[in-house]
Amino acid sequence: MPADRKIPLPPSERSAIPSFLVMDVVIDAARQEAAGHDVVHLEIGEPGGGAPAPALEAAAAALRDGALGYTPALGLPALRRRIARHYRDWHGLDVDWQRIAVTTGASGGFVLGFLASFDPGARVLVADPSYPCYRNVMAALGIEAVRVATGPADGFQPTPAELDAIPGRIDGLVLQSPANPTGTMLDDARLAALAAWTRARRVRLIVDEIYQGITYEAPATTVLKVEPEALVVNSFSKFWAMTGWRVGWLVLPEPLVRPVERLAQNLFISTPTVAQVAATAAMDAEEELHARVGIYRANRDLLRQALGRAGLDRIAPPDGAFYLWADIRPTGVPASELARRLLHEAHVAVTPGMDFDPVDGENWIRLSFAADPERIRIGAERLEAALTPMIRRA
Ligand SMILES: Cc1ncc(COP(=O)(O)O)c(C=O)c1O
Numbered sequence: 001m002p003a004d005r006k007i008p009l010p011p012s013e014r015s016a017i018p019s020f021l022v023m024d025v026v027i028d029a030a031r032q033e034a035a036g037h038d039v040v041h042l043e044i045g046e047p048g049g050g051a052p053a054p055a056l057e058a059a060a061a062a063l064r065d066g067a068l069g070y071t072p073a074l075g076l077p078a079l080r081r082r083i084a085r086h087y088r089d090w091h092g093l094d095v096d097w098q099r100i101a102v103t104t105g106a107s108g109g110f111v112l113g114f115l116a117s118f119d120p121g122a123r124v125l126v127a128d129p130s131y132p133c134y135r136n137v138m139a140a141l142g143i144e145a146v147r148v149a150t151g152p153a154d155g156f157q158p159t160p161a162e163l164d165a166i167p168g169r170i171d172g173l174v175l176q177s178p179a180n181p182t183g184t185m186l187d188d189a190r191l192a193a194l195a196a197w198t199r200a201r202r203v204r205l206i207v208d209e210i211y212q213g214i215t216y217e218a219p220a221t222t223v224l225k226v227e228p229e230a231l232v233v234n235s236f237s238k239f240w241a242m243t244g245w246r247v248g249w250l251v252l253p254e255p256l257v258r259p260v261e262r263l264a265q266n267l268f269i270s271t272p273t274v275a276q277v278a279a280t281a282a283m284d285a286e287e288e289l290h291a292r293v294g295i296y297r298a299n300r301d302l303l304r305q306a307l308g309r310a311g312l313d314r315i316a317p318p319d320g321a322f323y324l325w326a327d328i329r330p331t332g333v334p335a336s337e338l339a340r341r342l343l344h345e346a347h348v349a350v351t352p353g354m355d356f357d358p359v360d361g362e363n364w365i366r367l368s369f370a371a372d373p374e375r376i377r378i379g380a381e382r383l384e385a386a387l388t389p390m391i392r393r394a
Contacts, residue, residue, distance in 0.1 A: 014139070014140050014141075014142065015140065017136045017137075017139045017140050018132070018136055020132065020355060021336075021351070021352060021354055021355045022043055022044070022351045022355055025043045025339060025343065025349050025350070025351060025352075026043060026044065026349070028340070028343055028349075029041065029043065029343060029349040032343060032344070032347060037347045038347060039343070039347045039348070039349055040347065040348045040349065040371070040375050040376075040378055040379035040382065041349050041368075041371060041375070042303075042348060042349060042350050042367040042368050042369070042371065042376075042379050043349040043350055043351045043368065044368060044370075045180060045238075045321075045322065045323065045368045045370060046243050046368075046370060047237075047238060047241040047243070047292065047322070047370045048241075048292075048370060048371060048372050049241050049292055050241060051240070051241060051242045051245065051278060051282060052240065052241065052282050052285035052288045052289055053285065053288065054281040054282065054284055054285045055240075055242065055245075055278040055279065055281050055282035055285065056278070057281065058277050058278050058280065058281035059274050059275075059277060059278040059281075062273070062274050062277040062278075063274060066273070066274070066277070068273045068274055069273065070269050070270045070273070071102075071270040071271070071273050071276060072270065073261050073264040073265040073268070073269065073270055074100070074101045074102060074257075074260070074261050074264060075100070075101060075102025075103075075249070075270070075271060075276060076102065076273075076276045076277070076280065077097070078280055079102055079276050079279060079280045080097045080098070080100040080101075080102060080249075081097045082280050082283050083097070083100050083102075083249055083283070084096065084097035084100060085283075086283060087222070087224065087251075090212075090213075090219075090222075091221070091222050091224070091225060093222070093224055093225060095224065095251060098257065099251055099252050099253075099254060099257055100249055100250070100251055100252075101249060101250045101252055101257070101260050101261070101264065102247065102248075102249050102271050102276060102279075103247075103248045103249060103250055103264070103268075103271060104246045104247070104248070104268060104271050104272070105235050105237055105246045105247065105248040106208065106210050106233050106234065106235035106237065106248040107133065107137075107248070108246070108248060108268065108271070109233045109234075109235070109248045109249065109250045110133065110134065110137050110233065111137060111141075111267070112250065112260050112263050112264055112267070113206060113231050113233060113250055113252075113256075113260070114137060114138060114141055114143060114206075115141065115263050116252075116256045116259040116260045116263060117171075117172060117204045117206070117231065117256065118141075118143050118171055118172060118204070120141070120142035120143065121142065121143075121144070122143045122144065122171040122172065123143075123144045123146050123168060123169055123170055123171055123172075124138060124143055124144065124145055124146060124170070124171055124172035124173070124174060124204075125146050125148050125158070125163060125166060125170055125172065125173045125174065125203075126138075126145045126146065126147065126148065126174050127148045127150050127156070127157065127158040127174075127175065128147050128148065128149055128150065128356070128357040128358070128359065128360070129150075129156060129181055129182060129325065129353065129356035129357035129360075129361065129364070130174075130176065130179070130180070130181075130356060130357075131176065131179075131180045131181075131208065131356070132355050132356060134174050134208075146166060146168075146170065147359070148162055148163060148166060149162075149359065149360070150162070152314070152316065155182070155184035155185070155316065155317060156179065156182040156184050156316055156325070157175070157177070157179065157184055157186050157190065158173075158175070158194070159190075159193075159194075160193050160194060160196075160197040163194075163197055164197075170201065170203050171203060171204060172203060172204040172205075172206060173194070173197075173198050173203055173204070173205050173206070174206045174207075174208065175191075175194060175205070175206070175207045175208070175223070176207065176208040176209075176210075176211075177191070177207065177208075177209065177211075177220060177221075177223075177320075178211035178212070178214065178215060178220055178319065178320025178321040179211075179320075179321065180210075180211065180321055180323060180356075181323050181325045181351070181353070181355075181356045181364075181366040182316035182318075182323065182325040183211075183316060183317070183318035183319060183320055183321045183322070183323050183324070183325065184316050184317055184318075184319060184320075185215070185218075185220055185319045185320050186221075187218075187221060188221050188225060188226055191207075191221065191223050191225075191226050191227070192226040192227070195223065195226050195227035195230065198227075199227070199229075204231065205223070205227060205229075205230040205231065206230070206231045206232075206233065207222075207223040207230055207231070207232055207233070208233045208234075209222055209223070209232055209233065209234050210233065210234055210235045210237065210238050210248075211238050211239070211320050211321040211322075212234065212239065212320075213238070213239030213240075213289065213290075213293070214238060214239050214293055214296060214320055214321055214322060215293075215319060215320040216293075216296075216297050216300065216318070216319055216320065217319045218319070220320055224251060228253075229253045230253070231250060231251070231252060231253060231256065232250065232251040233248065233249075233250055234248060234249050234250075234251075235247070235248030235249070236248065236279045236282060238321070239289055239293075240279070240282045240283075240285075240289060241289065241292065242275075242278070242279065242282060245272075245275040245278055245279065246271070246272060246275055247271055247272075247275045247276060247278075247279040295373060296322045296369060296370060298373060299322075299369035299370075299371070299373055299376040300318055300322070300324070300369050302373075302376055302377060302380050303324060303367060303369050303376060303379070303380050303383075304318070304324060305380075306380035306381065306383055306384040307324065307326055307367075307380075307383065307384075307387070309384055309388070310383065310384045310387035310388045310391060311330050311387065311388065311391035311392075312326050312327070312328060312330060312331075312387060312391070314326070314327035314329075314330075315327070322368055322369050322370040323366050323367065323368055323369070324366070324367045324369065325353075325356075325364055325365075325366055326364065326365055326366075326367065327363060327364060328363065328364060328365050329363050330391045330394060331387065331390045331391055331394055332390070332393075332394030333390065333394075334362040334363075335352035335353045335354065335361060335362045335363065335364055335365050336352045336354065336362065338350075338352070338365060339351065339352040339365060341386075342383070342386060345386060346382040346383065346385070346386035347382065348379050348382050348383055348386070350365045350366065350367050351365060351366040351367075351368075352364075352365055353365055353366065
C-alpha cells in the first residue's frame with residue numbers, strides 16, 4: 001500500500017534541543033521597533049564596529065583576484081601558521097601550527113571537538129551559568145551535559161572540590177575564560193588546579209577562550225600554559241569583531257588532529273575561503289582592536305554605575321568579555337518578567353538568565369555592553385530610571 005504522504009514525517013528526537021531564549025527577546029524588540037519605539041539593544045553579545053580594515057581589504061582583493069576554491073579541511077596553512085605565531089606573541093608559547101584546525105566559528109569547533117573527543121553517552125561537566133550551546137550541542141550529539149552549579153564566591157567558575165562532589169563516571173570538562181555570561185576569568189593557578197583534576201581522572205579538558213583579548217584588569221592566560229594537552233576553542237568573532245565571517249579555530253592535542261581532519265573533511269569540507277583570508281589579515285590589526293576594548297571598558301563602567309545607583313550591585317566581576325551578570329532579586333520580579341517589563345516600559349532589551357542557567361536563571365539578567373557608547377549611555381539612563389522605583393517598592 002502506498003504510504004500516506006499527507007502525514008508529515010516527524011523530525012529526529014535528537015533535534016529537539018532548546019532554542020536560544022534571547023531570540024524571543026530579539027523578536028519582541030523588533031516588534032517594539034516596528035511599533036515606533038527606539039529600543040536600546042543590550043541583549044546580544046555582538047561587538048560593534050565590524051571587521052578591522054586590513055581584513056576588509058584582504059577580502060576585497062581575494063574576491064577580485066582569487067579563485068576562492070576549497071581550502072584544506074584544517075584550514076589555510078598561512079592562517080594556521082599565523083594563529084601559531086599569535087600564541088608566541090601573546091603568551092610566549094610555541095604551538096605547532098599543525099595542531100591548529102580552522103573552523104566555522106567557535107560553533108563549528110564545538111561540533112568537531114565534541115565529536116572527536118566523546119562517544120554517545122559520554123558525560124561532560126558544564127559549569128552553570130554558561131554559554132547555552134555547550135549543553136544544547138551535546139544534547140544533539142547524544143552527549144550528557146552534567147551540571148556543575150557555581151556561585152559568586154568563586155567567580156561563577158568551578159572548583160576541583162565541586163567537581164569531586166559530582167557522582168558517576170565523567171568523560172569531559174568544559175571551561176571558559178573569560179566567561180559568558182559572567183565576564184569572570186580563571187588565572188593560571190585555578191586553571192592548573194582544574195587541569196590537574198582532569199589529568200588525574202583521564203577526563204578531556206576543553207577550554208573556550210573566545211573572549212581572550214577583551215579583558216579589563218589583567219590579560220587572559222591560556223590553558224595551554226598549564227595543560228598543553230587541553231583542547232582549546234577560539235574564534236575571530238569577538239576580539240577581532242568578525243562574527244558574520246564565521247571563522248574560529250581549535251588547538252588540538254596531537255592524537256585528535258587526524259580525527260578532526262577526517263570529521264571536517266566530511267562535515268564541512270572547509271571553512272569559507274574568503275573569510276579565512278580576511279581572518280589572516282585581521283591578525284595584523286591588533287592596535288585598532290585593542291582601542292575598541294577601551295570603549296567596552298568605558299561602557300562597562302557607565303552601565304555598572306547606573307545599575308549600582310538603582311540598587312543592583314550584586315554583579316559578577318566583569319574582568320573580561322562584554323557582559324554584566326546582575327542579580328535582580330532586589331527588584332522582587334523574576335528575570336523573564338523583568339526583561340519583558342524593561343523592554344516594553346523602558347525600551348531596553350536585556351537577556352533573562354534562564355538561557356545560561358536553567359535552574360537559577362530567574363534570579364539573573366545578562367546585559368551586553370558591546371554596543372555603541374551613545375546607545376549604552378541612553379540604555380543606562382533608562383535602566384536607572386526604570387529600576388530605581390521598582391527596587392524602592394520591593
Ligand atoms: C562563550 C562563547 N563561545 C562561543 C560562541 C560562538 O562563537 P562563534 O561566533 O565563533 O561561533 C559565543 C558567541 O556568543 C560565546 O559567547
